[in-house]
Amino acid sequence: MISPPGATIVSTPTAPLAPTSLASPAPFSPCQTNLAVNGTTLVPAQWDGKPYVLSSGAQAFQIRCDTNWPGGEGNGNPEVRDIMALWTPDLASCAAACASYNAGYLLALKYGHGVGGGMCRAVALLVAPQGTCWLKNNTGNVENGGGNGPKIDSAVSLQ
Numbered sequence: 001m002i003s004p005p006g007a008t009i010v011s012t013p014t015a016p017l018a019p020t021s022l023a024s025p026a027p028f029s030p031c032q033t034n035l036a037v038n039g040t041t042l043v044p045a046q047w048d049g050k051p052y053v054l055s056s057g058a059q060a061f062q063i064r065c066d067t068n069w070p071g072g073e074g075n076g077n078p079e080v081r082d083i084m085a086l087w088t089p090d091l092a093s094c095a096a097a098c099a100s101y102n103a104g105y106l107l108a109l110k111y112g113h114g115v116g117g118g119m120c121r122a123v124a125l126l127v128a129p130q131g132t133c134w135l136k137n138n139t140g141n142v143e144n145g146g147g148n149g150p151k152i153d154s155a156v157s158l159q
Helices: 091-110
Strands: 061-064 082-086 122-126 133-136 152-157
Touching (some): 082 091, 091 122, 091 152
Antiparallel strands (some): 061 152, 122 152
């Protein structure tokens, strides 16, 4: 900016911005408010409200309250891997991520593109601040996801 002749430019320092918390809120699981949802079916929807469809039909998941399948040999589940971890606001969105992943995975295979993750067979959601949604390639030995430890609810694919 060009100042007119004889003008004085005054600069006032600004206070540094206070740090803000970037912590994500705890995701929501229907098990938190109603344990009767355990064993019920969840059909996640796409952005347009339609279900994710595979050749076998709409992808559906069975809700499993207080359930986790920890991956790895040390946990007694050598065939269980976490395909990916992400934050979602709720169990339905976690299952939708699994369903979307499956649709993309099958499309890649259809066109001959190799992908190593395998199908998403289940999800586990840590219901705590900054909670995580894990997409899992399999299920196995169950670890109780409640009790005094962190609250983990899951959904397993019915396909």
